[in-house]
């Protein structure tokens with residue numbers, strides 16, 4: 065695996081990060097995400113979160129790699145299992161805590177919740193639920209940047225194997241290739257869309273084969289292997305940035321949680337849990353770190369403690385903040401106030 | 409010189425492209441030498457290279473792309489080939505563009521042009537009027553210009569508005585409506601227009617039905633009955649004040665729209681007038697819409713499906729008898 069990590073360095077020279085440094089940085093985003101999402105899950109179980117909680121357990125390696133190669137001026141359109149990538153891209157934990165806990169100071173001000181958040185002005189688009197819809201929006205942002213003469217930027221968006229079957233995904237991928245925008249689409253096959261297994265989702269041999277049909281370049285990656293994720297996703301970002309056609313990366317993992325925290329996922333079979341792709345990417349990364357002595361036990365513990373402290377801090381801050389007040393809302397869905405329909 | 413409603417739409421877009429480099433046009437067959445299924449973008453691709461772009465048959469992705477471009481400060485105009493196909497883009501229009509400002513505080517300045525309404529022989533999938541459907545959802549401005557002048561000035565305004573605008577242009581009016589010249593200024597957006605003054609009955613309408621209603625008003629004038637005709641211009645926002653003021657003068661209200669009858673713009677007007685101006689009414693308000701079936705192909709059926717001067721006149725006569 066270190067070999068893969070070293071390869072990844074060769075292919076992404078721009079950033080000048082030693083392979084194990086990047087690996088460790090990614091690991092720390094993964095770790096922070098795991099600690100944070102465990103906390104969110106426990107708050108949910110304690111009845112302290114209104115609405116759903118959706119975690120990326122098992123997908124942190126893929127997601128961290130999605131965020132880590134993006135720079136200022138790039139676009140990230142994450143979906144529901146992308147906390148690690150969002151954090152690596154620059155989303156502060158407090159934004160997440162505020163959104164889940166309904167603080168009026170959060171980016172969504174209580175108007176939208178949980179994963180439906182973003183700061184489009186800073187390049188992180190605010191997903192809508194409808195799967196596949198954000199692909200063409202990302203294309204539009206990239207197209208406009210092209211119109212404006214900007215260069216060297218990329219956009220990365222994610223999708224599950226379930227969302228990949230929507231018409232919007234098809235239209236979005238096709239239009240990305242027609243417009244030749246620097247898009248990376250990272251599709252994670254976690255083997256279930258909510259409760260539906262792969263054999264009721266699609267009938268092709270491998271989703272990556274679709275790349276050719278759309279005019280994308282396609283790659284697969286083992287989502288449990290952090291070094292491979294950094295290598296393949298980093299490579300895709302680099303190629304898109306260099307003006308290659310849009311890139312599709314299909315990652316394989318098992319979702320190691322319910323669809324949301326309300327879901328006990330009892331439909332996930334024991335058999336599939338024994339598959340190699342069912343390993344926990346975080347544990348795999350830890351094993352690499354220990355086996356190759358990339359960090360000592362003390363450092364690992366320090367990182368864990370730091371992550372816990374950051375999470376506690378974010379949650380405690382958001383919990384102290386005021387909730388939105390209906391009486392203080394202006395209830396206007398358009399920005400031009402003189403055009404608001406005055407409903408008697 | 410005379411200019412048609414369709415030419416006004418083309419001229420407005422030419423002006424927008426000329427005056428504002430944030431504007432581009434995205435739609436099926438709008439580019440090249442073709443200039444769109446109805447020629448609303450004729451010659452524009454040549455005059456403005458790289459800014460009038462053919463899109464694949466992907467209405468959802470066309471609007472999604474426009475939303476993304478708007479986030480980058482552009483002012484895209486999306487041409488739907490027919491309003492009917494905007495059903496494929498409902499998700500992006502309603503759930504993405506329509507919610508974005510509310511959710512993130514960042515408005516989405518896109519204009520979606522819908523060639524709307526019936527013409528003979530167009531059938532169920534090339535004839536629809538969808539303004540009521542769009543008006544139902546929060547976050548959108550819905551324009552329904554009925555005159556050459558409004559077609560021109562309102563499209564220019566649509567692009568200037570920071571929020572998403574659904575601009576419903578009527579296909580029947582494309583060639584049938586002519587004006588001597590293009591205006592330099594129009595009424596403010598959101599303001600209805602008294603298209604004809606009267607004292608006996610108010611007809612509230614918009615888009616192509618304005619002209620059917622005006623025909624009826626002329627006919628009644630020969631009998632000494634004066635119908636006031638209010639052209640809403642935008643169904644959202646809806647200018648309730650102008651409507652109420654008219655009903656205060658006439659005491660009678662008939663609403664005419666071309667979209668399907670369940671709910672919609674006409675029902676909304678009646679609901680507002682009965683709630684806010686019940687005391688102004690001398691008779692129960694009435695409305696006419698298309699029939700509650702898909703839109704028929706054959707002219708014999710089609711002309712009976714939608715409101716016409718004849719059916720409007722019948723309703724008006726009944727209302728005046730009460």
Ligand SMILES: Cc1ncc(C[n+]2csc(CCOP(=O)(O)OP(=O)(O)O)c2C)c(N)n1
Nearest residue numbers: 145193194195224225226227254256257258
């Ligand atoms: C168009 C659409 N239909 C249905 C849903 C409801 N839904 C939310 S997540 C989900 C499963 C998604 O599966 P997948 O895309 O594989 O992603 P995963 O949850 O496994 O990460 C469904 C059905 C939705 N969000 N969008």
